[in-house]
Amino acid sequence: MHGRGGQGSVAAAYLLAATAFEAGWQCQAFPSFGAERRGAPVTAFVRVDQTQIHLRSQIRTPDVLIVQDDTLLQDERITAGLKSGGAMLVNTARDGGEIGAHFGCRCVNIDATELAITHLRRPIPNTGLLAALVTLEGRFALTALEKAVSGRFNGTILEQNLALIADAAAAVSAGAWAEEMSDA
Amino acid sequence: MREALEGSQAIARAVALCEPDVVAAYPITPQTHIVENLSELVAQGDLHTEFVSVESEFSAASVVLGAAATGARAYTATASQGTLLMAEVLFNIAGMRLPLVMTVANRAVSAPLSIWNDHADSMAVRDSGWIQLHATSNQEAVDTTIQAFRITQETELPVMVCMDGFILTHTMEPIDLPDRMAVRDWLPPMAFSRSLDPERPLSLGMLVSPDYFPEIRHSHHAAMQQALAVIEEVDTSFHSRFGRAAGGLLTVEGDPEAKVGILAMGSTVGTLRAGMAHYVEAGPARLITLRSFRPFPAEALREAVEGLDCLIVIDRAISPGLGGVLGTEVAAVLSQSARPPHILNHALGLGGRDIPETVYVDLLDAGRDPDAPRFSVFDADMTKLAPEDR
Incomplete structure (x- = not known):
């Protein structure tokens, strides 16, 4: 999970792990730490499995990449290690197909910042991206993400996030990545 | 109950289950989220403890030293340079043989400046006379924290629970937190045989002439060796009560x-x-x-x-x-x-x-x-x- 400090990359990793947990899976989420400052590139990792996870290394060969900020695509190494058949979800107004062709991988785009501004009035793209990912993969029910988000927010912010999740889920093709992910 | 928790959050919850009387901590870098989470539990009314936010790790260790000497169940947490700033007090706590639990979120010691994990901090105070237990996972860290409160009471030796900084403290994973009533039932109420009491005046950590110093060190060493059996027994007891062990010796x-x-x-x-x-x-x-x-x-x-x-x-x-x-x-x-x-x-x-x-x-x-x-x-x-x- 690639993002910039202040975009909620670490929170997104924890939320995705919590989603897996709500769906009855084992999970592990952790950030890669550097100097914690707004705008600096941040990487966070999530592992999910149906059996207990012992490994504690950073993920070098991910199945899926989430890119929260399209300016990070300027670094060509961003897809380094992505498994063949792996996929990338990018928060951008640009065309995912073109990005995918450039990096040689499947890529879906969603303008999660725009969605966040609409619903939250703040440019925090993380819940929208997670809703898109969960929908594309079809591995976890969207209700698991909703439960995970409910564990973190309440009141108006929760309602806004739930509406954002519904919109983001509707913006991508349900189960489009299901096949690739089934053997991941 | 199983929950997906960040390591630091899980430790704070485990400490709260043990109902410490006093928690003292320096809240700023290199501190972990453990004490931040504890202060939230206090603010929410989920933990009733004397929470003392201090100006340095030296003070944090000194406050829990004093608290433990009065027979209070006390807790603090530290990491990296913070452990080193505590060092003098840590030797005093152990030398006075005070019951106390501290988490060390293991992190490298500078220079060069590093915020990341290794064991240099707890190794630097290896010879202070504290029990040092290392956890391989957040579940083990949680279970060892609860066990540590019982070990420290039974041995009257301070216990350091070492867990890898970031690799464990900042990782979210499923954790089974024991039930509050079950912990209350398993962990006896705090009791310290040499607690300070105006009815029974006593001095701790006094000047000791060469006539007695080697004997004191010998007895500390003997007490540590006797603690081996206690660490095993407590893990066995925990296993039979909660259904899992945390690694024995x-x-x-x-x-x-x-x-x-x-x-x-x-x-x-x-x-x-x-x-x-x-x-x-x-x-x-x-x-x-x-x-x-x-x-x-x-x-x-x-x-x-x-x-x-x-x-x-x-x-x-x-x-x-x-x-x-x-x-x-x-x-x-x-x-x-x-x-x-x-x-x-x-x-x-x-x-x-x-x-x-x-x-x-x-x-x-x-x-x-x-x-x-x-x-x-x-x-x-x-x-x-x-x-x-x-």
Whole structure:
């Protein structure tokens, strides 16, 4: 999970792990730490499995990449290690197909910042991206993400996030990545 | 109840389950989220404790020292430089034989400045006389924290629960937190035989002339050795009450027929375990997880290595000019065995260097190499160094 400090990359990793947990899976989420400052590139990792996870290394060969900020695509190494058949979800107004062709991988785009501004009035793209990912993969029910988000927010912010999740889920093709992910 | 929790959050909840009377902590870097989460629990009314936010780790340790001396159940947490700033007080706490629990979120010590994980901090206070228990996972850290409050009461020795900074403290994973009433039932109310009491005046930590000093050190050493049995008993009792153990003094897994063993402490064990399952073709190994670093379980270790030709000891700390700390101690203890294994000692993951799953294969390969050095900083890339520094 690639993002910039202040975009909620670490929170997104924890939320995705919590989603897996709500769906009855084992999970592990952790950030890669550097100097914690707004705008600096941040990487966070999530592992999910149906059996207990012992490994504690950073993920070098991910199945899926989430890119929260399209300016990070300027670094060509961003897809380094992505498994063949792996996929990338990018928060951008640009065309995912073109990005995918450039990096040689499947890529879906969603303008999660725009969605966040609409619903939250703040440019925090993380819940929208997670809703898109969960929908594309079809591995976890969207209700698991909703439960995970409910564990973190309440009141108006929760309602806004739930509406954002519904919109983001509707913006991508349900189960489009299901096949690739089934053997991941 | 099982929940997906960040390590620091889980530890705060575990501490709260033990209902400490006093929590004192320095809240700023290099502190973890543990005390931040504890202060939230206090603010929400979920934890009734005297929470003292202090201006330095020296003060944090001093406050819990005073609290423990009055018979209060006390807790603090630290990491890295904070542990070093506490050092003087830590020796005093142990020397006065006060019951106390502290989490050390293991992190490197500067210079150079590093915020990442290794064991240099708790190793620096290795000889302070504290019990030091290392957790391999957040579940073990939670369970060891609860056990530590009972161990410290039974032994009247302070207990340090060591957990890898970031690798555990900042990782979210499923945690089973015991039920509050069950912990209350299992953990006896705080009692300290030498607590300060105006009805029964007593001095602690007084000047001791050479006439008595060696005897005091001898009795401290004896008490630490007696603590070995307590650590095991408490883990057994916890297991029968809560359905899982947290590693006793040490645990042994893998192929019992293997001729090569790997010994490690902390979260490295998880990665080695995964590597062993993944790279079956690399050959079998016996994996030894040392939980009790102080007191050092010499006898249990001698049993654990029986039949091994080679033992690879992983250190996450270095004693410059000597080599690995743990490796050197293991070699010293095993030198008294009838047929000690050949010992190779490698420092890994210093200053937060990521330890990949393939390290299992690389370690076994190095173990087969007759020219392999007895000690190395295993993951150091010599090409990054000037020739004269290699």
